[in-house]
Amino acid sequence: MQEQGAAPQHGPAGRRGAERDLIIDLVRFFCLALVVVGHCMMVSPVLHRDGTVTTENTLTAQGWFVPVIWIFMVMPLFFVTGGTTGLQSWQRLKARGGTGFEFAQARLLRLVRPATALLACMFVGLWAALLLGVDPQVIQLMTAGAGMPLWFLAAYLAAQLNIPLLARFHDRAPWLTVGALAGLVVAVDCFRGVLPLLAYANLVFLWCAVQQLGFLMADGHFARLSRSALVGLVVAANLLLGVVTGLGLYSGDMLVNLNPPNFCLLLLGVSQAAFLQLVRPMLGWVAGVRWVRALVAVAGRRSMTVYLWHLPLLVGMSGLLLLTDFPKPAAGTASWWWARPLVLLGVVALLLPVLAAFGRLEERPTASVHTRGRPAGAVVTAAVVVFIPVADAAFNGLTLGLLGGGAACFALAVLLLGRMPERVVEQVPERPSAARGGLSGGQEGGPLPAGPSSASVEP
Template sequence: MQPTHAHSPSRGRDSFIDIIRALCVLAVISQHWLMPVLAYDNGQLSTGNALASPGWWIVTWLTQVMPMVFFAGGAANFFSFRSVTSVRDWLRSRIARLLVPVVPLAAVWLLLPHVLIAGGVPQQPVLMAGKIAGQLLWFLAVYVLVVAVTPVMYALYRRYGWRVIGVLAVCALVVDVLRFEVSPAIGFLNALFVWLAAHQFGFHYADGSLNMRSRWASSGLAVVGFGLTAAAVFFGPYPSSMIGMPGAPVSNMSPPTALMVSLTIGQLGLWLTLKPVLTRLAARPGVAAVLRWCGARFMTLYLWHMPALVVTAGIFVVGLGLATPTPGSPMWFAVIPVWVSVAGASLVCLTKIFGRFETRRGSGESSDTSLGRVVLAAVLSAGGLLGLAAQGFISPGNSLGPVLSVLLVVAGLLIVRARSTVREAGPVREAAMPKSAGARRSRTVPVQVAVRREGARALAAKTAANGLTP
């Protein structure tokens, strides 16, 4: 299927995808900052979830934006992958850009909890903070694997088109049946089936096949998607909330259920309905500047927004002993602006400190690393990230666990960042060939080396310009 002119690389970045990314990250940050219900007493921090309030589950149908994050990732990966000349170098660049921002996060959080406990801070809230700081790395673990299989999914898309999403949806449903009837652990297979389906929708947006003729068509798509979701909740075994709730026997997100596929359809229809408004908004100079700034720091914003929440909770809840007001009460709405302002200021400071790791570009040099080793790097780093998501950066009784998880991530990063060891051709002795041929050879070798270098730099620049991170 050929790309449409509207999405040709020559037309530059897709502002609709850029603004989806920005708004999705904003939604993730806002939800995580507003959800906690905290109280501190006698060295113990108790937690609750504001979205567990009666009737608030409906909010999660819009604020659970991971389906759109993977959708936007699919579109961005499509834009950049379809014109690459080296699958290996594309994967290296993509995976490295995802993993580099994790290194400073790990360096801080492997040490900080021990420093705080040694300084007299009660252990329980510190352990909770260390777990929260690593919890959201589940997304990065899954996304690294999705990126690793993008070449395969692109080939399947080229051959089978929309049928790929259909097969993935059926697989997700089968996994759900086995999850509810046989073993809950089987449900973790849907971490790939569900998010690959959302990612694949991005391919179809990027090739133009999701262009709706009218707002009525996109609105109809939203009604179908949300309608299927509502029916599955009402008649099936699925909970009404699209995020995990404390004490709930089943979660739609951990692991994801097939319900996330229908939610993807509903949210996609809604976003496509709003597309004309959003693209006009993205065209404003001020908004465009914000999108460019955020676009270069998406991973930093995502990784450090929970530590910013930890700082805020440490000041207000642990330090001052203030408990969260009842969610939805007048006092809660009065406190929220102060809470968000402090968390926002903390995140800005953390982004200024650590954002440089993400905005600094690699050399763009080629590598001797084989494609198989790049895939191995993705698997190793994903395993390390999942370990950190499961146990956090400090684990009582298993102090080596977080360290080993970080080492797996670093090992994966070192593999994909390995530079080429191929030596440039030395000067050609004229005695080895006729003078005229020697002259041609001596001119040709440096030119070929320069072309290879320039091609690698261009590939790295193009990948970064079209890159996507959540």
């Protein structure tokens, strides 16, 4: 029997569109919440007597941080769930006659539109602060700190835009595809000492490999494993992780292993995917609770806005507090830790007007049914235009000038992409048995769902 909140499995990736999985949406919400809470415990600016400002990462300085981050490094889990929802979205679009370029167009619009607003607002706000006399060193510090979420945007886009191609490989040889990507990850790790810039290739190879685990989950490969096999996967992945970090091949700090990413995060992804399958029955019950489902739905529709804006708002709030007489306990003291819930509440309070102003940019931009899709060249050009400033920021760091240039590039990409045309699907007449078939969903020959029942609005 299928657990509550889960979407039915329909076989290989070539099937007609799959319904959304409420359990996956719940996990994505948990990952986002954990990232926001974690950042609230990391940012700690310090104003020195000479007027300079530095930042301290109080959380990473704790002796217990390294073993705890093995458990709470949820970025691989985010890509696993992103692979599941991404594959299902591609299957729905493909079932309506959509193409890979239309999928890329929708994905770019979904992520680039809210990011454009963020970059533009950051550029205007920080430039105004500079004109008002704020020290350029402080401006640069705030720019670099607030721009950290952009690496995720680059990695997530690179993985998501490859979904149509990787789905084709997955259909033919799912395990071979994962193995090939894992081999590329290891190869990059082996040569990154000689060619340091090569390490950034794993922003594509590593996260695509982790995303493939989500493909396997979407197609029921993990569901077919016994509980003992799933426990074995969790244990084996963590044991191998302990070996490679214990031998000094990789750092034991998973935050260090995050950017640029390496093989350790793939091992974490395997462990987290298997563990997620183990706890699906419990999560199914939680996802079925009405108020939980409502909360996840509301938060999920604005998840990218929350992710992109929470750190800039946290950095800005912390910087402004330095200019006031508000009590500022020393980082790491008991008073500092007790103040963290207040900091979190402050970030949430600042997020509310931002969500009201910019949250709708995440919603799927759908044009008239008579609007034609954008040419493939426009979609490819938009992708290149987006990745140019992101790559520059990854290699050289984010600056105020790059913020302005990035906002212009992202705005150009949105203009190139236009709006996503809606495909008209010819409705298949319902068979008598299907007309009263209850909630089984996805009947062969039946009409596709009218829209996503998702926390995260997907095409």
